[in-house]
Amino acid sequence: MLEKTLVDSIKQNHSLTQAKQWALEKFIDKGFPTSKWEEWKYASLKHLNEHHWQWSPETLSVNLPKPAWKHSAIIQTLNGNTHSEGALPQGIALLSVSEFMAQNPTFESVWKARNPILDQNSLYDLNEALTSDYAVLWVKKGVKIAVPLLHHYVVSGQEDTAVQSKIFIYLEEDSEITWFEQQRSESSHAILSNYVQEIWVSKNAHLTLIKDQDLQQSITHVDHTFIFQQESSLVDAFTFSINAAYLRNNLHFYIDGPQVVSNLNGLYVPGEDQLMDTHSVVDHRMPHSESNELYKGVLMGNATGVFNGKIFVRPDAQKTNAFQSCKNVLASDRATMNTKPQLEIWADDVKCSHGTTTGQLSDEALFYMRSRGISKATAQTLLLLAFVQQVIDKLAHAEIRAELSKKIVNKIQASLGLTLS
Numbered sequence: 442m443l444e445k446t447l448v449d450s451i452k453q454n455h456s457l458t459q460a461k462q463w464a465l466e467k468f469i470d471k472g473f474p475t476s477k478w479e480e481w482k483y484a485s486l487k488h489l490n491e492h493h494w495q496w497s498p499e500t501l502s503v504n505l506p507k508p509a510w511k512h513s514a515i516i517q518t519l520n521g522n523t524h525s526e527g528a529l530p531q532g533i534a535l536l537s538v539s540e541f542m543a544q545n546p547t548f549e550s551v552w553k554a555r556n557p558i559l560d561q562n563s564l565y566d567l568n569e570a571l572t573s574d575y576a577v578l579w580v581k582k583g584v585k586i587a588v589p590l591l592h593h594y595v596v597s598g599q600e601d602t603a604v605q606s607k608i609f610i611y612l613e614e615d616s617e618i619t620w621f622e623q624q625r626s627e628s629s630h631a632i633l634s635n636y637v638q639e640i641w642v643s644k645n646a647h648l649t650l651i652k653d654q655d656l657q658q659s660i661t662h663v664d665h666t667f668i669f670q671q672e673s674s675l676v677d678a679f680t681f682s683i684n685a686a687y688l689r690n691n692l693h694f695y696i697d698g699p700q701v702v703s704n705l706n707g708l709y710v711p712g713e714d715q716l717m718d719t720h721s722v723v724d725h726r727m728p729h730s731e732s733n734e735l736y737k738g739v740l741m742g743n744a745t746g747v748f749n750g751k752i753f754v755r756p757d758a759q760k761t762n763a764f765q766s767c768k769n770v771l772a773s774d775r776a777t778m779n780t781k782p783q784l785e786i787w788a789d790d791v792k793c794s795h796g797t798t799t800g801q802l803s804d805e806a807l808f809y810m811r812s813r814g815i816s817k818a819t820a821q822t823l824l825l826l827a828f829v830q831q832v833i834d835k836l837a838h839a840e841i842r843a844e845l846s847k848k849i850v851n852k853i854q855a856s857l858g859l860t861l862s
Contacts, residue, residue, distance in 0.1 A: 465570035471563035510840035523576035532584030672698030682709035712856035713742030740776035765795035
């Protein structure tokens, strides 16, 4: 439960509807997650009680550099406020959730009936309470945009600030987009970035979702991404966790139709005084679906890593194929990795597997390379790069792939003091 001073500071800054007051009361009752909560055992946020948070973030205006590669549009979410920088492609609209639901009254009842798994997720309640009339990216039926949409997600503050952000992406039938999201920060103060992204992928729609998480060391960033997939839809998701003091990804896939394919790929490279935590849920609710998870991590310095991957196969989800793999390298004696793969099956005609490994670089491989005149530092660098490249290479977009590969290489080399020579 939260301290009274913290509760008072939240309430005095917001006038809430009854529904939002109820969400806030749930958050107040639960408080920030602690190590006593099973889902947050290795990633407690109890220390957030010690801050005097500003709950109303300042209006932010930034001029971020545009990428060299071609993009179809730029959308910015700055301290929780979302807008388009320039025109959007034909067939794509950005509007408020109230406007969207008014134009889609039939879908509104379907949306309210959705059933995400929110056990021990008090920060979702906090976001629900303090966000209002958030933005919806609406991709109309049959619209296919081959060039990526770029999303700038930025948080900042001149004092310790709690930022609540939310966006909803709605893909109608037979649509297709690539959403490339750059998550950034501009502050030396403590920032709690609490971000909810909910996505509806309709029948025969295809979404490629790429997240580049590169925030400052003063940032605590919690990303809740909930994806609801309908019949014959395809989602390719990539999460690249590069920098932040604390970075938690709650990535949920809800498979609500047959012939669905869900691909989850992740790479995390925490360094000194950094914690990176991935909690994935793939909930197979309908038959003839497929999910593939590949996560890799390189942990350096005194970094802490967490991976908890849950796969649920419900009674109606016969003929499901579900596979999960998490592999980690401890590049330092001080780094720690905590893994917990989970598989719960209520159907009898399925193919499922899961597993995790954590270890150090192979002494045999290092010896082999050094015996051929390669320095130890160069050998370590090459082996680590080969290890992470499997995830990077899954990206189809060559220029985004090269950009992310360079950033990850630089992070590993800087953290370990390694260079190629």
